[in-house]
Amino acid sequence: MIVDLPKFVAAEEPYWTRLERILAQRQQDPWAPLTLEAAKELDYLYRRAGADLARVASFSAEPEMRRRLEQLVARAYAEIHGPRREVAARLRPWRWLSxxxxxxxxxxxxxxxxxxxxxxxxxxxxxIAVAVDPEAKEALMPFSHLRGDPADRVAEEERAMSDRLSGHKATFAGELMTHNTQVALFALALGIAWGAGTIVLLFYNGVILGAVVVDYLLACQGVFLAGWLLPHGVIEIPAILVGATGGFVLARAAIGRDDGRPLAVRLRAVADDVATLAAGAALLLVWAGVVESYLSQYHEPAIPYALKIAFGLVEGALLLTYFGWAGRGRAAEAAP
Known part of the structure; x- marks a missing residue:
């Protein structure tokens, strides 16, 4: 029996408020991993709210308080004992994307x-390797069309007046999407080997990128290079980095330094984040494949370099804005 109701409410109100905030946070982001400490706190607050409900159940003078506790306990019970809400969250693509x-x-x-x-x-x-020894690109470049003189390639590309991909744009875009997605997911999967494979693949991709950039700059073909790479590169390269980020998340779980949990538990804890990063990388690479097929492969006089460069810069700015600020409002609202 409650002897002093105001004192009881004053003592218990912080616990009810804390439980409401946790439940709101879980509702906003069901994919957020729940640590052992957070799970224990949720269970404690749920049990305490249940005990408080039992104490006020027969107190007819405060029906609003009783209804509040009934709803709070019901929500906490559903969060702890009910079916996982992640399934519903995965069916909400706009929330996932935004x-x-x-x-x-x-x-x-x-x-x-x-x-x-x-x-x-x-x-x-x-x-540096290409700048010091131009012949090094024979060993560094994986594609034959990158091993020749950049000036010759630019001249050939600008002379080509026909649409080389006529009737094959969709096929070419599909091949690009498939290949690049394989690279991104491979970088992610290699994280299970403590991240060593992810590091090697990222370094190798960086070597190719650096060699190509320096080779074209030394040949005074920087404008062509920017018009060729920027439209799809500002999406493609970050997409591979996003996939590789998932690889390092996986690697940290596999290493488990200063973590007493079993490997299976650590991997389950990051599974949702790794899946999100993998899906995000694949989605970006779909767009990059379309842009490379329908825009990047066409040069002056067909499409002005300035237009292609501007398009790439706008894409990059939008991508940085998206990853830097999207979803911050919801995070703030759900913050405990």
Whole structure:
């Protein structure tokens, strides 16, 4: 029996408010991993609210308080004992795209910056190698059309007046999407080997990128290079980095430093984030494939370089804005 109702409410109100905030946070982002400490807190607050409900159930003078506790306990019970709500969340593509994907990437910002650092290191190595020894590109370039003189290739591309991909644009775009998605997912999957494979693949991709950029710049073909690479590259390269970020998330779970949980538990804890990053990388690469097939492969006089460069810069700015700010409002509203 409650002797002093105001004192009881004053003592218990912080616990009810805390439980409401946790439940609101879970509703906003059902994919967010729940740590052991957070799960224990949720269970404790649920049991405490249940005990409080039992104490006020016969207190007819406060029907609003009783209804509030009944709803709170019911929501907590559904969160703990009910079916997982992630299934419903996965069927809400707009929420996933507008909030879950960018927030997941920001949550693993350190892993993302590691992918950037490894790629830049590879680019520096490839660029220096070509600058010091131009013949090195024979060993570094994986495609034959990149091993020749950049000036000759530019002249050939600008002389070609016919539509080389006429009737084959969709096929070419599909091949690009398939190949690049395989690279991104391969970089992610290699994370299970403690991230070593992911690092090697990122470094190698960086070497190719750096070698190509320096080779074309030394040949004074920077404008052609920007018009060729920017439209699809500002999406394609970040997409591979997003996939590789998932690889490093997987690697951290596999290593489990200072983590007493079993490997299977650690992998389950990051499974949703890894799946989100993989899907995000694949989605970006679909767009990059379309742009490369329908825009990047066409040069002056067919399409002005300035237009292609401007298109790429706008794409890059939009992508940075999306990953940097999308979903922040919802995160703030759900913050405990």
């Amino acid at each position: 909030a879950t994907l960018p927030r997941t990437l920001r949550r693993h910002a350190r892993a993302l910056w590691l992918t950037v650092a490894v790629t830049l290191a590879g680019a520096a190595f490839g660029g």
